Amino acid sequence: MRRSPTNNARIALTVNGETKELLFAPNKTLLEVLREDLGLTGTKHGCELGECGACAVLLNGRPVLSCLVLALECDGRQVETIEGLADDARLHPLQEAFADCGAAQCGYCTPGFLVTAKALLDERPNATRGEITEALSGNLCRCTGYIQIFEAVEEAAAKMGAKESK
Amino acid sequence: MMRAGRFRYVVAKSAAEAAQALADGGGKAMLLAGGTDLVPNMKRRQQMPEIVVSLRQVAELREVAMNGETAIGAGVTLADVVRDPRLRQHGALFRAVAQVATPLIRNTATLGGNLCLDTRCNYYDQNYEWRRAIDFCKKAPGPEAVAIDAVADDGDGTCWVAPSSARCWAVSSTDSAPALIALGARVTLLSSRDGAREIPLEALFHDDGMHYMTKRADEVLTRVRVPHDGVRSTYWKLRRRGAFDFPALGVAAAVRFGTAGVVEHARVVLGAVASKPLLLPESSLLVGRALTDDAIAEFVDATARWAKPLDNTDFLMTWRKQVSKLFLGGVLRELRGDDVQTFPLLARRAATLRNPVW
Ligand SMILES: Cc1cc2nc3c(=O)[nH]c(=O)nc-3n(C[C@H](O)[C@H](O)[C@H](O)COP(=O)(O)OP(=O)(O)OC[C@H]3O[C@@H](n4cnc5c(N)ncnc54)[C@H](O)[C@@H]3O)c2cc1C
Ligand code: SF4
Ligand code: FES
Ligand code: FES
Numbered sequence: 001m002r003r004s005p006t007n008n009a010r011i012a013l014t015v016n017g018e019t020k021e022l023l024f025a026p027n028k029t030l031l032e033v034l035r036e037d038l039g040l041t042g043t044k045h046g047c048e049l050g051e052c053g054a055c056a057v058l059l060n061g062r063p064v065l066s067c068l069v070l071a072l073e074c075d076g077r078q079v080e081t082i083e084g085l086a087d088d089a090r091l092h093p094l095q096e097a098f099a100d101c102g103a104a105q106c107g108y109c110t111p112g113f114l115v116t117a118k119a120l121l122d123e124r125p126n127a128t129r130g131e132i133t134e135a136l137s138g139n140l141c142r143c144t145g146y147i148q149i150f151e152a153v154e155e156a157a158a159k160m161g162a163k164e165s166k
Numbered sequence: 167m168m169r170a171g172r173f174r175y176v177v178a179k180s181a182a183e184a185a186q187a188l189a190d191g192g193g194k195a196m197l198l199a200g201g202t203d204l205v206p207n208m209k210r211r212q213q214m215p216e217i218v219v220s221l222r223q224v225a226e227l228r229e230v231a232m233n234g235e236t237a238i239g240a241g242v243t244l245a246d247v248v249r250d251p252r253l254r255q256h257g258a259l260f261r262a263v264a265q266v267a268t269p270l271i272r273n274t275a276t277l278g279g280n281l282c283l284d285t286r287c288n289y290y291d292q293n294y295e296w297r298r299a300i301d302f303c304k305k306a307p308g309p310e311a312v313a314i315d316a317v318a319d320d321g322d323g324t325c326w327v328a329p330s331s332a333r334c335w336a337v338s339s340t341d342s343a344p345a346l347i348a349l350g351a352r353v354t355l356l357s358s359r360d361g362a363r364e365i366p367l368e369a370l371f372h373d374d375g376m377h378y379m380t381k382r383a384d385e386v387l388t389r390v391r392v393p394h395d396g397v398r399s400t401y402w403k404l405r406r407r408g409a410f411d412f413p414a415l416g417v418a419a420a421v422r423f424g425t426a427g428v429v430e431h432a433r434v435v436l437g438a439v440a441s442k443p444l445l446l447p448e449s450s451l452l453v454g455r456a457l458t459d460d461a462i463a464e465f466v467d468a469t470a471r472w473a474k475p476l477d478n479t480d481f482l483m484t485w486r487k488q489v490s491k492l493f494l495g496g497v498l499r500e501l502r503g504d505d506v507q508t509f510p511l512l513a514r515r516a517a518t519l520r521n522p523v524w
Contacts, residue, residue, distance in 0.1 A: 009175070027170045029205065048168050049206045050271055062245070062273045068205045069274065070198070072175050073222055116270065137409040138268025 011075040015040065016084030022071075030074055031055045031066035034081060042082035042111050053139030056112035057081050063116040065138075082111035085118060093156040093163075094118055103152035105143035113139050117153045125161055129154065168293060170208040173218045181226055181356050181388050187219040188384045189358045195219055197386065199241060200274035202267065203283050211294045212306045213284070227278070227388060236392040240278025244342075245269070247277060256392055258399035258418045262345035265403050268410045278387045281343050281353070281367070285336035285375045285441055286412060287478040289326040300326060305334045305376050327478040335476050336375030337438055339412045343367065344437035345401045347445050348418035351392045355385040362388070368435075371442030378441050397422045397431065398501050402493045404438075404512075406480050413438040414480045415473075415490055419497040427456040427502070434465075434497070439473050439490065446472060457502040466494045 009026035012019055015038060024037050031048075034040045034057070046054030048067050055067040058080035085092045094114050097103070104110040113136060120127055120135040127135070132153050141149065176195075178184035188195050195217035198204055207213040221227060227241030232252050247253055247263045254260055266272060266280060289303050302308045307323035327335045351367045365380075367390070372378055381387065399420035405411035416437030424430040432452040436444045448468045455461050473490035477483055489512065500506050 025172075026175050027172050029170070032169070045167075048209060050202055050267070053268070053270055056270055059274075063270050064274050065202075065270050068200075068202050068271070070170075070175075070201060070205065070218075070220075073198075073201070073220060135269055138270040 009072050011072060013071070013074055013079065014077070015079045016081060017078075024071060026070075026072055028071050029067055030057065030059075030069045030071045030079065033071040034066060034079075040081055040083050044108055044111055046108070051140070052109075053112045053116065054109055056116050056139065058115055058119055061119060061122065063119045080115065082114055085114060092118065093159045094121070094153065097152040097156035097159065098149070101148045101152035101155060103144060103148040109139060109141040109143075113141070113149055117156070121153070121157055121160065125157060125164075127153070127157060168209040170205065171211065171214050173208075173215055175218050175220065177220045177223055179223055181224055181386050182358070184219050184221055184224060185356050185358045185384065185386045187217070188386065191215075191217045191219070193383050195383075197221055199276040199279040200243065200271075201279075202271050202275045203279055207284060210292065210297075212290065221276075221278075235394055238277055238390045238392070240281075240387045240389060241276050244272035244275045244277065244280065248272065255394075256345075256349055256399065258345035258348050258401040258420060259342065259392070261401040262341040262403070262416070262418065265401075265405075266341045277342060277390060280340050281346070281370065281390070282379060282381070282387060283338075283340040285334075285378045286339045287327065287334075287336035287375065289478065290336055303334075305336055327476055334375030334441070335478060336378070336441060337476070337479050338371065338378060338440060338442050339438055339479075340443070341401070341403060341413055341416055341437065343371070344416045344418040344435040344443040345399070346390060346392065347443055348401075348420040348433045348435045349392050349397065349399055350395065350420070350433065351390050353387055354389040354391075355381055356388050357382065357385045359384065364391075368443070368445045373440055373442045375441045395422065395431070400497050400500050402497055402500075404481075404486070404489055404493065411480075415439065415486055415493060416443075417490070417493040417497050419501060421452070421457070421498070421501045423502075429453050429455060429457060434469070434494065436472055436490065436494075438479065439486075444472055452498070457498055462495050462498045465498070466491050469494060 008023050010023050013022050024033050034043050043057055044054035046052040050065050050068045055065055056063050057066045060078050094117055116139055132150050176187050196215035198218045198220045221241055227239040229239045231237045244263045244266050290305050302323050304323040304325045325331050347368045352364050353367050354362050354364045356362045372380055397420040401418045403413050404415035418435045420433050421429055422431040429452050432449045434446045434449045446469050451465055473487050
């Protein structure tokens with residue numbers, strides 16, 4: 001059994017493929033460590049209580065709510081945030097499709113939608129509208145009315161599929 | 167911004183280590199599984215454990231085994247329950263778990279955490295400032311009292327739902343418990359003092375919003391066993407929003423039919439109407455006859471007394487009471503094979519579940 005000291009926690013956190021030794025207050029959530037200790041503010045801070053999906057990140061490839069995960073729990077796990085989505089200067093097809101389809105208005109919900117949709121397409125490249133709706137049902141958007149978001153995910157899926165079959 | 171308070175973090179490597187850590191903590195330690203209930207509660211200062219015992223590395227709790235029965239580890243995530251084709255045979259469990267929270271939450275939330283989910287109340291599930299403005303309540307009576315024990319002891323504070331009441335009426339809001347009780351599930355509890363003991367799931371709960379579990383604070387829930395006894399089962403959930411919400415009502419039923427559609431075995435359970443899931447004793451009225459319209463109507467009338475919702479959750483009380491009749495009849499009609507598409511709109515919505523992929 002390993003005990004960490006009361007004041008500071010130290011873990012090795014892998015974010016977007018880069019592993020860092022981090023020292024932080026043990027009561028912090030992954031969201032707080034990403035934004036405050038790593039300066040990765042792409043992941044948004046919304047309700048803090050699991051209700052909005054703005055804070056979604058991928059943990060070992062699965063979308064989770066970073067506001068509900070203690071950073072300490074991520075020791076040795078792979079975290080992927082919106083900052084890791086683009087391939088250097090090349091946007092991810094989902095990012096392009098969101099821009100093309102008007103799937104982002106104020107943009108606050110967008111990083112959460114993008115990483116959640118990425119996990120879906122990684123697993124189901126041909127996801128149906130029903131599967132997209134279900135997968136994104138924990139991400140709230142107050143601006144778009146969702147339709148453009150679903151369309152953007154479909155467009156990205158089509159593009160990614162076309163590229164693969166070439 | 168709400169931050170969790172300070173605590174000491176312990177990583178258990180086995181269920182036995184977790185049990186030992188709880189025993190060492192003497193009531194000031196709590197288990198952390200997915201954290202989707204505990205972390206928000208810590209942020210709102212509803213629960214303030216001094217020691218948090220992480221179950222993340224306890225691999226033995228994440229196993230599912232099929233061996234003439236189904237055994238599910240307490241640490242299996244709800245997403246994995248939904249994905250596992252072997253578990254589809256337990257219709258009520260699948261239906262209930264697929265409707266817990268959101269796909270994002272189900273990726274971390276566990277079955278054990280869902281069974282041990284804190285009870286809910288409009289006067290309790292609020293942030294610290296909100297609760298301070300009403301001078302808190304019995305279940306979480308202010309910071310001094312809460313700080314002493316991870317889960318506050320009896321006594322202080324008013325109940326805003328029933329001010330003259332000696333008890334707390336916070337509502338059992340777990341979706342999986344009614345379903346698993348209907349399925350006849352048993353749970354194993356492990357402590358360093360007594361080793362393992364197994365009880366029927368319905369015996370895990372108390373009808374008391376504060377002390378809602380019979381489980382001692384030093385016990386770890388390790389496993390849920392579901393018999394393969396040929397039942398057909400389902401779960402209907404009433405909630406405010408179609409996408410996700412805690413249940414305002416949950417009805418689970420499991421029925422085994424013999425020759426000529428005669429019912430051999432039936433268990434019907436109500437969730438979210440009391441501080442524990444209610445296994446309806448009238449279920450036995452269904453046994454020994456076919457599920458005719460008359461049999462269903464008699465059952466619904468006989469069970470009306472149980473659905474006594476209080477004014478501490480969503481929707482109007484009187485309306486919820488009416489809906490509970492509709493649902494009690496509805497689950498039985500579904501199990502006898504009626505086409506749920508012909509039901510009134512509300513029942514149809516509760517019965518038809520989109521195909522979840524996560
Ligand atoms: C926005 C939102 C919506 C939600 N909607 C629903 C809903 O519709 N239906 C529903 O049922 N729930 C809902 N929940 C609550 C919660 O997400 C689930 O109940 C979840 O399954 C809890 O599991 P967990 O592993 O995250 O539990 P945790 O938060 O880790 O633990 C919950 C409690 O169980 C105890 N515990 C955990 N594991 C064990 C164990 N093995 N032995 C003994 N005690 C244990 C913990 O100490 C704690 O007291 C919702 C939560 C949020 C934030
Ligand atoms: S039922 Fe009463 S004591 Fe219990 S949480 Fe609600 S207001 Fe508090
Ligand atoms: S900030 Fe995490 S769900 Fe809203
Ligand atoms: S674009 Fe504004 S919340 Fe979604």
